[in-house]
Amino acid sequence: MKLALTDEQRAMVDSVRQLAQEKFKGRVHRWQDGTFPHENLKELADIGVLGMAVPEEFGGLGLPVLDCVLVLEEVAKVCYVTSMAAMAAMGAQNRIIANYAPKHIQEKFLPGVATGEVILAICMTEPHAGTDVANYKTNTVIKGDTVVLNGTKTLISRADEAHCFIVFTRVDGRPGREGIGCVLVDPAVAGFEVTARYHTMGGENLAEIQFKDMELPRENLIIEGDGMKKLLTAFNTQRCMNPSVSLGLAEGAYEEAVKYVREREIFGRPTGTMQGIRWKLADMAREIEVSRSMLYRAAASADPFPDPYLAAIAKMQVNEMAIRVTSDALQVHGGYGFTDEYPVSHFYRGARYGTLGGGATETLKDLVGRRVYEHFPADGFLSFGLM
Incomplete structure (x- = not known):
């Protein structure tokens, strides 16, 4: 198999790299106190990046998951906060609206996502339950033409900026995973409140949100009970987007390391001439190349969502x-x-997020192990996990 970028992919990657290196690099420190990078997002929207995952009929480019991965990788090589903000336009919340919402809701939000005028957020984790979806307590009650939402979500990105929240919720109190659906929330509606804020070591802010007797139109209940399979299928996209940021951070740190050891001298010669340093650079390059191959393969499996096994392994x-x-x-x-005078500390702090969001490493290990146990074929890897 040969994976080569098309001319269009290469042009987009080059454009994003140029923008990130020339504009974003000098602004990185501006976003470390939780300030949202609106300026950077506007410039990404201007070159079509925020519309990459938006279907063409709603003003986007309708590009595959792999294209989005390539672009987020380039942004993360420079700025973790901006890459996380841009991911909102390409990740699960966008995919859920684009694939499951009624057309009038798609028409209301998706064009604005492409232009950067609409920011999306997703609400999954609760104070007592993250991975344990079956124990979510947030609940939506159907009352004729309206639904009423109550509950609390935590560790939510973009709580102060988002115009639309995709909230994973129980529907009519139905128990277990089968009772989970999702509702679209407008934060301007009464009953929405940010009750706590947390500043992260990566620079962005997370928040706790409370929904108290929020009355929403019945049509905002995008997926009713027994929708967990649909939601998690769409969420597999996040399991390619999240590691694309991690990959970019690793590559950005590596580029800085190579630059440093070429310039820094020790005992009268460049640090990079020392065998111990060269071996470290070689090991780092090997790890990056292996990871790139796995991630690109997982992203390329999307139709329209990535294969869950490949996405979990890659993540x-x-x-x-x-x-x-x-x-x-x-x-x-x-x-x-x-x-903080050298960019490498910024990359290090951002990289620590990857294993925590979008499915913790421990959760994904269990997912992969279960799939192998239940489905690994007699002819082994020859037919298992292949695109």
């Missing part, structure tokens, strides 16, 4: 790799790596 590999590589890149910088 585990890339997330864990990024922690190791950014740590090694920081080590190569010596004491300077521990300061």
Whole structure:
């Protein structure tokens, strides 16, 4: 198999790389206190990036998951906060609206996503339940032409900026995973309140949101009970987008490490001429190349959503790799790596998010192990997990 970028993909990647290197790089420190990178998102929208996952009929480009992965990777090579903000336009919340919402809701929100005028957010985790979806307590009650939402979600990105929230919720109190659906929430409606804010080591803000007797139109209940399979199928997209950010962070840190060891001298010669440093660079390059191949393969399997096995494998590999590589890149910088004067510390802090969001490593290990146990074929890998 040969994976080569098309001329169109290469042109888009080059455009994003140029924008990130020339504009975003000098602004990275502006977003470390939780300030939202509206300026960067506007420039990404201007070159079509925020519309990549929006269907053409709603003003987007309707491009595959792989194209989105390639672009997020380039943004993350420079700015973690901006890559996470851009991911909202390409991830699960967008895919849920584009694939499951009625057309009038698609027409209301998706064109604005493409232009950067509409910011999306997704609400899954609850204070007592993250991975344990079956124990979600947030509940939506159907009352004729309206629905009433109550509950609390936590560790939510873009709570102060989003115009639309996709909320995973129980429907009419139905128990277990089968009772989960999702409702579209407008934060301007009475009953929406941000009750706590948390500043992360990566620079962005997360929040706790409370929904109290929120009355919404019945049509906002995009997926009713027994919709967990649909929701998680769409969420597999997130398991390619999240590691694309991790991959970009690792590559950004690696590029800084190579630059540093070429310029820094020790005992009268460049640090990069030392065998111990060269071997470290070789190991880092090997890990990045392996991870890129796995992620691109998972993203290329999307039709329209990535294969869950390939996405889980890729996410585990890339997330864990990024922690190791950014740590090694920081080590190569010596004491300077521990300061904020060098970009490598920014990459290191951002990389720590990957294994936590979009499905923790431990959760994905269990998912993969269960699938292998139940479905691994007699002829082995020859026909298992192949596109």
